Amino acid sequence: MLPLLLLWFSATLAPGESAPPCTEVHAHVSVLTRHDQVVSGLAASNFVAELNGKPAQVESSVRDPLRHRLVILVDHSGSMSGLRWHIAREATLALLNRLPTQIPVEVISFDTDILRLVSLDTARPQAIQAVTQLFSSVVPKSRTRLYDAIHAALATLQPVRPGDLLYLISDGSDNVSNENGDQMQKELLQSRIRMFLNLLIPSDE
Known part of the structure; x- marks a missing residue:
């Protein structure tokens, strides 16, 4: 079964910058090697993210048990x-x-x-x-x-x-x-x- 990861990440704000109305995003990602093999055992620390062009902190990752199609x-x-x-x-x-x-x-x-x-x-x-x-x-x-x-x-x-x-x-x-x-x-x-x-x-x- 191909793992699908659900990521939670939030924007990192500069000092004095006000938060936008929504600063949390859920994203689904599939991760394969260059030889099209599934990469397993990934954690939030294995990902980097941007939100609206600004660095975002990946808070967590969860494997979704359903196969996408x-x-x-x-x-x-x-x-x-x-x-x-x-x-x-x-x-x-x-x-x-x-x-x-x-x-x-x-x-x-x-x-x-x-x-x-x-x-x-x-x-x-x-x-x-x-x-x-x-x-x-x-x-x-x-x-x-x-x-x-x-x-x-x-x-x-x-x-x-x-x-x-x-x-x-x-x-x-x-x-x-x-x-x-x-x-x-x-x-x-x-x-x-x-x-x-x-x-x-x-x-x-």
Whole structure:
């Protein structure tokens, strides 16, 4: 089981400086070695932190017993053809091959349809096989339901566990979703799920 640490840290104030309304923050972190091995036995003294650009004292760290989960969203629309599709393939397979197998991973591809390729309970070898087949046999096509795909991914992770995250591989366009951008932003913020974006936009755009 991959440990997830919950840290409490508070701001260190300069002499005469008044405290802001909130000086305590809880943060979830995952710690791996350069070889993607889990680091265990960490204490508050092993961390340094900043809060609003100022040094913060890490008060304590607690291991969360629940495994956090990852949903990879792969844009399969027509604008993702060519080099973008190659980069998407390399990024997706790199994640599946390098992530510890204890982390449940789901993979969703989307164009005008939303397809769940890999579910959270799929064994990693079968997940890699399914993703490899997608990238080798299916050409990117059609329009982009980006916001609807994010909405589907958030629904998959309910109820949310601390540290759950989304990894989106896309050129960032949406032209056919039922959800709109404002709704999606509000839903994502309220979920408190972390989202990482691999944005495939050429340098001349």
